[in-house]
Every structure is written in C-alpha cells, then in structure tokens.
Amino acid sequence: MTATTAGAVGVTRALAEFLSDIAYGDLPPAVVDECYRATLDWLGSALAGALEPPARIAQRVVQSFGAGDESTVLGAGRGSAPAAALANGVASHILELDDVHKGSTLHAAAPVISAALAVAERERASGRALTLAIALGYDAALRSGEAVNPSHYRYWHPTGTAATFGAAAAAGSLVCLTSNQMLDALGTAGTQAAGLWEFNADGAMSKHLHPGKAAFNGVLAADLARLGFTGATRILEGERGFFRATSTGYDPSRVTDRLGEQWKITENCYKLHSCCAHTHTAIDVALDIRARHGWTAGEALDAIARVDLETYGAGYDIVNDANPSTPYRAKFSIAYCTAAALLEGQVGLEQFAPDRFGDDGVLEPAIAALLPRVRVSVRDDLTRAYPARWPTNVIVTLRDGSVERGMNDFPRGNPEYPVSTEALEDKFVRLVAPRYGDAFARRALDTVRSLGDSADVASTLHGLG
Numbered sequence: 001m002t003a004t005t006a007g008a009v010g011v012t013r014a015l016a017e018f019l020s021d022i023a024y025g026d027l028p029p030a031v032v033d034e035c036y037r038a039t040l041d042w043l044g045s046a047l048a049g050a051l052e053p054p055a056r057i058a059q060r061v062v063q064s065f066g067a068g069d070e071s072t073v074l075g076a077g078r079g080s081a082p083a084a085a086l087a088n089g090v091a092s093h094i095l096e097l098d099d100v101h102k103g104s105t106l107h108a109a110a111p112v113i114s115a116a117l118a119v120a121e122r123e124r125a126s127g128r129a130l131t132l133a134i135a136l137g138y139d140a141a142l143r144s145g146e147a148v149n150p151s152h153y154r155y156w157h158p159t160g161t162a163a164t165f166g167a168a169a170a171a172g173s174l175v176c177l178t179s180n181q182m183l184d185a186l187g188t189a190g191t192q193a194a195g196l197w198e199f200n201a202d203g204a205m206s207k208h209l210h211p212g213k214a215a216f217n218g219v220l221a222a223d224l225a226r227l228g229f230t231g232a233t234r235i236l237e238g239e240r241g242f243f244r245a246t247s248t249g250y251d252p253s254r255v256t257d258r259l260g261e262q263w264k265i266t267e268n269c270y271k272l273h274s275c276c277a278h279t280h281t282a283i284d285v286a287l288d289i290r291a292r293h294g295w296t297a298g299e300a301l302d303a304i305a306r307v308d309l310e311t312y313g314a315g316y317d318i319v320n321d322a323n324p325s326t327p328y329r330a331k332f333s334i335a336y337c338t339a340a341a342l343l344e345g346q347v348g349l350e351q352f353a354p355d356r357f358g359d360d361g362v363l364e365p366a367i368a369a370l371l372p373r374v375r376v377s378v379r380d381d382l383t384r385a386y387p388a389r390w391p392t393n394v395i396v397t398l399r400d401g402s403v404e405r406g407m408n409d410f411p412r413g414n415p416e417y418p419v420s421t422e423a424l425e426d427k428f429v430r431l432v433a434p435r436y437g438d439a440f441a442r443r444a445l446d447t448v449r450s451l452g453d454s455a456d457v458a459s460t461l462h463g464l465g
Contacts, residue, residue, distance in 0.1 A: 011252045012236045015143070016183035018259050019136050019169050024128045027135055031263045032452065035131045037424055038138070039117075040448045041099055041270050042109035043074075044428035046092035047444065047464075048435055050075030054205045055091035058212060062087045070122040072465040081122040082219045085167070089114035089212030093159070095349065096331050097431070100269050100277040102414065103387050104145025105314075106158040108166060108268070110211030112137035115167035115218045119174040120457040127454035133170040135265055137218075140186075141166025142264035144236065147254040148247035150387050153314055156246050160195020160210030167218020175226050187231020188221035190242045200318065203328040270413040270424060273347040275331040278315030280411030281392040282334055286341035289396055289404045297343040301366050303398050304342065307374045309334055310393040313383040316376065323361035323371055327352040330362070335374040338394070339367045385409070 009017075049055050059076040068080030073087045092098050093110040100107050116137055120130040145152075145162035152158060168189035172182050194213070199206035225231065236242050236255065243250040273283050290300060311334065319337075324330035330337070330352055340351045343366050356364040362371060382391045389409040396404040410416040425445060433441035447460060454460040 010234055010237060011255050012186055012234050012238075012241075013179075013183055014256050014259070015140060015236070016186055017179045019140060019173060020177055020179040020182045022132070022136065022260065024132045026260070027132065028263065030266055031135050032131055033421075034263075034265045034268060035134045036448070036452055037270070037421055038099060038109050038134065038265060038268060039113055039451060040421075040428055040445075041424055042092055042113045043444065043448055044431040045095055045098045045109075046074050046088050046114070048097075048431040049091040049094035050088075051435055052091070052094045054094055054208045055087065057205075058087045058090040058209075071118040072121060072461050074464060077465045081118040082216050082223075084118040084121075085115045085215035085219045086212045088118065089215035090208045093208050093211045095431075096275050097271050097427075100271060101142050101145070101264065101267055102269060102390055102410070103267065104142045104149055104158055104162060105153050105387055106142060106145040106163055107211060108138050108141045108159075108163060108265075111159060111163035111214035111218065112141055112166045112170050114211065114215040116170040116174065117457070117461070118215070119171045119219055119222070121461060122458075123174055124456050124458050125174050127450075127452045127457060127460070129174055130454075130457050131452055133173040135263060136173050137166040137170030138265040138268070139166075139259070139263060140169035142267070143255045143259075144242070147236070147252055148243060148250045150314055151248040151250075152246050153387075154317075155197055157195035157197055157207065157210050160214050161193040161242075161246060163211060164189045164193040164214040164217050164221075167215045168221040169218075171219045171222035172225065175222055177222060177225055181225045183233055184229065184231040185221045185225035187233060187235040188224055188229065189218055189231075190235035191232065192217040192221070193242060193246075197318075200332060203326055203332075267415055269411065269415070270419050272411075272413050272419065272427075273337070274349050274352060275337050275347055276319050277411065278311075278319045278390065279332075279334045279337040279347075280413075281390050281408045282309055282311065282338045282394055283341045283347050284412050284417075285392065285394040285406035285408055286338045286396075287345065288406055289394065290342050290345055292404070295342075297366050300343050301370055303400075304370065304373065304396055305399045306397040307338065307342070307370070308393075308395040308397070309338060309374065309376045310379045310395070311376065311382060312386040312391060313378045314386050315390065315392075316378045320376060322374075322376075324357060325359055325361050326357050327354055330357065334392075335371055335376055336362065336367065339370045339374055342396070343367060343370060
C-alpha cells in the first residue's frame with residue numbers, strides 16, 4: 001500500500017483494512033521465522049522475569065480481578081486473557097533482555113506477544129493464527145512508533161503508547177475483527193495509550209507496567225470492538241489524535257509505507273546485555289577493546305587512565321546516571337555498563353546484583369574505582385543520526401599514553417549485526433534453567449518450537465503456568 005492510497009482513505013483506516021485483510025499465507029517465510037525467534041526471546045524473558053518482585057505484585061493484583069481459566073499467567077497459574085496479558089507483559093520487561101526496534105525505540109514483544117498469546121489460548125487458536133497476529137502486532141506497533149519518533153520519546157515511552165496499537169492489532173486478528181471493527185479497536189487502543197518517562201527519575205516500577213498495560217488495553221480494545229463498541233476512526237491522524245498529541249514532528253507516511261511488503265518484525269533487535277538498549281553499542285565496543293588486550297579486571301583497571309563516551313542526545317537523556325545507587329539505575333547508566341564491560345567482559349544479570357550498590361553509589365570496588373575516569377558527552381552529529389542509527393564512540397586512553405578507539409552505529413543483535421537462532425535458544429535456556437530447572441527449560445524450548453505448527457495453542461502451552 002502506498003502513502004498516497006493511505007492518504008485518500010485516512011491512515012488509521014488504511015492500517016485497519018490491512019490488519020483485517022491479511023492472511024497467514026501472505027507472510028513470507030522470513031517473517032514466520034522471525035515470529036518464532038521473537039516468541040522464543042519473549043518467553044525466556046517472561047519466564048525469568050515472572051519470579052521478580054514487580055511481576056509477583058502484578059500477579060497478585062490480577063488474581064483479584066476474579067476467577068479465570070482462559071490463559072497462562074507465567075509462573076502463577078492461570079487467569080482471564082486480559083489478566084494474563086497484563087501480568088505477562090509486566091514480567092517480560094523486567095530483566096531488560098526483551099527485544100527492541102531502533103526506528104521506533106520500542107520493545108514490541110512484551111506488549112504484543114503477551115496480548116497475542118493470552119487471546120490465542122482463550123480462542124483455542126492455531127499456531128498459524130498466533131504467528132499472523134504477532135506479525136501484524138509488530139507492524140502496527142513499530143509503524144506507529146516510527147511515525148512519532150524521535151520527538152515522542154522526549155516524554156513518552158513508546159512501549160506503553162504506540163505498542164497499544166500493536167497489542168490491539170494482534171488481539172483483533174485472533175478474534176477475527178472486520179475492518180470496521182479493527183478500526184474501532186485501534187480507536188479504543190489509542191485513547192488508552194500512555195506511558196511517561198518520569199518513572200526513570202525514581203527508578204520506579206512503572207516501566208514494567210507500561211507493556212503490561214499496553215497488552216491489557218489491546219485485549220480490552222479488541223474485545224470491546226468485537227461486541228460493537230466504537231472508537232475514534234481517525235485516532236492516529238485526527239486533529240486531536242495520537243500524532244498531534246504526542247509528537248512535534250510526526251510523519252503519518254511511516255505507518256503505511258510499503259505496508260505488506262516490508263514487515264517490521266524483520267527489523268527486530270535482540271538484546272544480549274541485561275540493560276537499557278541505549279548502552280549496548282558502547283558495551284559492544286568496550287568488549288572488543290577488552291578482548292584485543294586480553295585484560296583481566298585488575299589489568300584493565302591498572303591500564304586505563306580515562307574513558308570517553310560520545311553518544312546521541314535521546315539516549316544520553318535516559319542513561320546518564322554517573323554513579324548508580326540501585327541495580328535498576330545501573331541498567332540505565334552507560335558509564336556503569338561500559339565500565340563493567342571493560343573490567344568484567346560481560347554485562348549480564350550478575351552485573352546488577354543488589355549487593356553491588358549502596359546509598360552513595362556503586363560498591364563493587366573495581367567498577368567504583370573506574371567510574372570517576374568515565375566521561376560521557378553528546379555529539380550533535382550522532383544525535384542527528386538517531387533513531388535510524390544508535391551510534392556511540394568509545395575512546396579509552398591508557399596510562400602509557402596510547403589510545404584505543406572504537407565506534408559502532410548499531411549494537412549486536414540488530415539486523416546489521418545479527419544474532420543466530422541457536423544463540424537465542426542458548427540465551428533462553430540460560431535464563432530459564434537456573435530458575436525452573438533444566439528439564440522445564442528444555443520442555444519450554446520444545447513448546448516454543450512446536451507453537452507454529454500447533455492446532456491448538458492452549459493445548460501446546462499446557463504446563464507453562
């Protein structure tokens with residue numbers, strides 16, 4: 001579909017018609033494969049995150065919604081489809097290991113797959129129907145996010161806002177909405193779209209809530225539309241719609257450009273480090289510098305005189321904590337994450353253990369010693385490159401006067417630096433096995449592998465709650 005065609009009928013309606021008309025057979029094989037990879041990556045984060053305190057709180061709350069046996073609440077039994085979407089959406093965004101898309105700066109799996117899987121179970125849908133719903137949900141979420149980015153990102157968390165459209169699209173596909181009903185669902189989704197960055201000032205749990213609420217709101221929007229509940233027909237482009245309300249530089253054509261030709265899920269990035277994606281390019285460069293020298297932690301600390309990080313403004317605004325006092329704040333500290341990479345050769349869950357932090361900042365001795373030598377600055381040319389690129393320049397000055405430099409435009413896991421399916425399966429097992437046991441991890445992996453060919457998603461997922 002061209003932007004001109006979309007303009008004639010309205011962007012929201014053009015999107016709704018596409019979402020309701022497309023069939024599984026229209027999906028290219030590469031898109032089907034990417035839906036498996038995205039589901040695999042989501043489930044690993046969701047299962048591991050389901051045992052964390054924010055997820056446990058959400059699970060207790062959704063249990064109070066009332067009895068329900070429609071869908072799996074990971075790590076906590078079963079519940080209604082909207083309740084499961086909410087709880088699983090929260091769980092899958094806690095460890096900061098869920099996927100991200102650079103053009104929209106949006107984590108799609110947590111809201112979209114949480115909604116899709118919950119509804120697929122309730123509707124006894126097939127694996128093919130689930131796959132289609134996921135592909136459509138990613139398209140709706142990421143295209144909406146691209147249309148309002150980057151100015152939207154100043155105040156709004158796209159995983160809570162634009163992703164609401166994706167969750168509604170996925171749920172709407174599974175309940176077989178007509179184009180008019182899908183239009184209503186998008187309208188109802190858009191009027192619920194929310195998620196403000198102010199949570200980051202306190203390290204609050206609101207970030208985890210954003211995808212959970214987007215998933216919940218998407219299911220609610222689709223269920224209401226199926227029964228005739230109407231929504232705004234121009235929720236995206238209307239005079240008081242999503243674009244104008246949340247962006248100072250929106251581009252409606254991003255929603256419909258090559259719609260049905262360029263599937264957004266194929267642009268997905270899979271995270272290899274347990275922290276904010278804006279730190280990942282710097283981490284990868286730091287890991288390369290460390291590997292070139294073959295440093296131990298002590299050798300790196302002795303050798304490094306100064307570390308200069310040059311990055312883009314939108315990322316810096318999120319990850320500029322110079323001496324984080326909690327594990328959560330450390331995940332949003334490019335200085336801490338780069339120091340950990342240089343000293344320890346990895347930035348995994350163990351780098352964010354609670355005993356590493358105190359009221360006055362980092363307690364881990366080597367990283368605490370290196371942090372005062374780390375300087376972070378914003379370069380205007382790198383800011384202009386965002387969000388098409390997420391560039392960071394790393395300059396490490398050594399005590400002997402020599403300088404190590406490295407720069408990347410994208411972190412590993414992006415399509416430009418892809419990660420293999422085997423590596424994602426290994427990531428899945430490493431996340432799940434320590435928490436649930438090896439046997440459960442292998443069974444869960446087999447479950448994901450068989451989902452695409454399943455005649456009944458509910459039966460295939462039995463036992464994962």
